[in-house]
Amino acid sequence: MTNERSLNDYPHTLQxxxxxxxxxxxxxxxxxxxxTFFECSRTSILYDPARKLITADREFVIVKFEVEYxxxxxxxxxxxxxxxxxxxxxxxxxxxxxxxxxxVCAALSTNVMVMIDAETRKSAPLPDHVAxxxxxxxxxxxxxxxxxxxxxxxxxxxxxxPPQYNA
Numbered sequence: 696m697t698n699e700r701s702l703n704d705y706p707h708t709l710q711x712x713x714x715x716x717x718x719x720x721x722x723x724x725x726x727x728x729x730x731t732f733f734e735c736s737r738t739s740i741l742y743d744p745a746r747k748l749i750t751a752d753r754e755f756v757i758v759k760f761e762v763e764y765x766x767x768x769x770x771x772x773x774x775x776x777x778x779x780x781x782x783x784x785x786x787x788x789x790x791x792x793x794x795x796x797x798x799v800c801a802a803l804s805t806n807v808m809v810m811i812d813a814e815t816r817k818s819a820p821l822p823d824h825v826a827x828x829x830x831x832x833x834x835x836x837x838x839x840x841x842x843x844x845x846x847x848x849x850x851x852x853x854x855x856x857p858p859q860y861n862a
Contacts, residue, residue, distance in 0.1 A: 702795050705777025707740055707779065710775050711735055713769070713774060714770065717770060723768060723769060729764070729768075732776050733762075737757075741755055748825070751813070757809075761806070764801070768801050777792060780832040780833050781833075783826060783829065786809050787818075790807075791803070792805075
């Protein structure tokens, strides 16, 4: 991942306010808050009623979350979080995200969410309509963007061995 990113690279954007309580002793936003900003953007997509992804018997869990910190975030201010979907698996969604402040990319994230059966807590196939629901967020997938994630995106939640890889 590089810092040559623009908010325009991400089809879904969300603004969040930086709160005074988000800062640490060093006067910048604490690194743990970055994950909260990323989560706010992901959940605004997953729980969007128009997408109809969450049902009583299905929900999402995050199984992989990586962050590369590139710059500090400051209070007071606003951050903009960009999100894009780069891969849909049998039960998984791979997203790339970025946080910007004043046009500067402060962090990049690659994360994998897996749909699970709410009762068994095991991976469950994504509904048939998911591909059409995410067309507005999909970007052309570059496997090198998952350099540190490797094949983890193929694994289902709770599985012990990875499935066979079919390119």
